[in-house]
Amino acid sequence: MAKQRFPSALLTHWPLVAGAAALAVPTILSLGDQVWSRESGAHGPIVMLTGGWLIWRKLPQLRLSAESGQAWLTAAMLLAALSIYIFGRAYDFISLETAGLYGVGVAIMYSLFGSRAILRMWFPLFYLAFVIPPPDWLMDRLTAPLKLFVSYIATGGLQLLGVPVFREGVTLTVAQYQLLVEDACSGMNSITGLVAISLFYIYLLRNASWRYSLLLVALVIPIAIVANIIRVSVLVLLTYFFGDAVAQGFLHMAAGLLLFVSALILVFLVDSLLSYILRERGIRA
Numbered sequence: 691m692a693k694q695r696f697p698s699a700l701l702t703h704w705p706l707v708a709g710a711a712a713l714a715v716p717t718i719l720s721l722g723d724q725v726w727s728r729e730s731g732a733h734g735p736i737v738m739l740t741g742g743w744l745i746w747r748k749l750p751q752l753r754l755s756a757e758s759g760q761a762w763l764t765a766a767m768l769l770a771a772l773s774i775y776i777f778g779r780a781y782d783f784i785s786l787e788t789a790g791l792y793g794v795g796v797a798i799m800y801s802l803f804g805s806r807a808i809l810r811m812w813f814p815l816f817y818l819a820f821v822i823p824p825p826d827w828l829m830d831r832l833t834a835p836l837k838l839f840v841s842y843i844a845t846g847g848l849q850l851l852g853v854p855v856f857r858e859g860v861t862l863t864v865a866q867y868q869l870l871v872e873d874a875c876s877g878m879n880s881i882t883g884l885v886a887i888s889l890f891y892i893y894l895l896r897n898a899s900w901r902y903s904l905l906l907v908a909l910v911i912p913i914a915i916v917a918n919i920i921r922v923s924v925l926v927l928l929t930y931f932f933g934d935a936v937a938q939g940f941l942h943m944a945a946g947l948l949l950f951v952s953a954l955i956l957v958f959l960v961d962s963l964l965s966y967i968l969r970e971r972g973i974r975a
Contacts, residue, residue, distance in 0.1 A: 707798065709794075710791075710794050710795060710798055713775060713791055713794060714791060716779075717775075717779075717787055717788060717791045720784055720787065721734060721784065721788065721821075721823070722735075724784050725784060725823045730829075730882075731823055732883070733820070733882065733883030733886055733887070734820075734821050734823070736883075736886075736887070737817065737818065737820045737821050737886050737890075738818070738821050740817075740890055741814055741817050741818035741820075741821070742818075744813070744814035744817065744890075744893075744894075745811065745814045745818075748810070748811060748814065751810070752803050752807045752810070752811075755804075755806060755807070756802065756803045756804060756807065757803070757804035757806070758801065758802075758804065759800040759801045759802070759803070759804050759805065763800070764797055764800060764801040767793065767796065767797035767800065768794060768797045770793065771790050771791075771792075771793025771794045771796075771797055772790065772794065773790070774786050774787075774789055774790035774793060775787055775789075775790025775791055775793075775794065776790070777790075778790055783825075784823055785822060785823050785824065785825045788821060788822045788823060789822050792818065792819065792821070792822055795818075796808070796815060799811070799815075813889075813893050817886065817889055817890060817893070820882065820885075820886040824882075836915065837860045837871050838859070838860060839915070840871055840915065840918055840919050840922055841857050841859070841860045841862060841871045841922070842857065843919050844862070844871075844919050844922040844923045844926065845857040845862060847919070847923060848923055848926055848927070853926065853927065853930060854930075855926055855930070862922075862926060864926050864929055864930045865929075865930055867929050867930075867933075867934050869925065869926060869929060871922060881910065881911055881914040881915075883950065884910045884913070884914050884950075884953055884954060884957060885907055885910050887954060888906060888907055888910050888954075888957050889903075889907065891957075891958070891961075892906060892907075902964075902968075905964070906957070906960070906961055906964070909957070909960055910957055913953050913956050913957060913960070914953055916953075917949045917950070917952060917953040917956075918949070920949060921949045
């Protein structure tokens with residue numbers, strides 16, 4: 691196996707590859723229908739494609755040191771991953787189904803290239819894990835305080851500007867309209883997508899130390915929350931001046947995309963500023 695070229699290795703292990711493809715297609719279709727079609731999961735296809743590209747660019751290095759994984763360990767990994775996949779598929783738990791498919795992919799990589807390849811590919815594999823959608827119950831718990839915080843700050847800021855907006859929990863009332871601050875507006879989806887793309891940026895372009903990487907990723911969270919406070923405020927103003935139909939139509943999605951891009955640009959600007967400060971002090975980022 692160690693001397694085989696990659697296409698030859700695929701032919702040798704065609705049952706694993708064919709089986710993984712048979713599992714992947716229905717899961718990708720389910721993700722597209724249940725997760726990626728929503729704003730909260732829009733980063734999924736980007737992560738999947740860029741993560742696959744990261745693995746692809748590493749293949750020449752992996753081929754040079756490839757060694758077959760132990761058959762018993764491959765079988766154990768596949769058994770565990772397939773059990774999770776089947777359970778998730780049977781009971782429509784897309785998070786478990788995707789996690790099971792992810793485990794199958796890791797098992798196949800181990801079988802083809804060995805344990806050292808898994809260690810060398812730790813970042814692409816960790817990055818690809820962002821494709822796995824968190825369970826709804828976990829998202830509800832995580833977004834609850836964010837929704838309250840975003841609602842509170844947005845309401846207070848708009849009241850200072852003279853806008854007659856009032857808050858009850860995460861429900862905002864402006865004129866005769868009521869707006870519910872949902873998960874998409876709370877910042878959680880922006881945080882997930884921004885963290886994933888920021889990690890990709892740090893790994894590919896910055897080659898920074900792990901301490902600096904953790905600092906930059908930590909700064910993503912307040913950046914995403916501020917962006918979503920602005921977004922909620924903009925939607926309230928659109929509702930107040932132009933009506934609910936305008937605010938909840940195309941402009942609702944457009945505001946989300948615009949602020950996501952703005953937040954991402956802000957992450958890059960913060961990175962440039964931090965790099966400049968550290969460079970001036972003679973500290974390597």
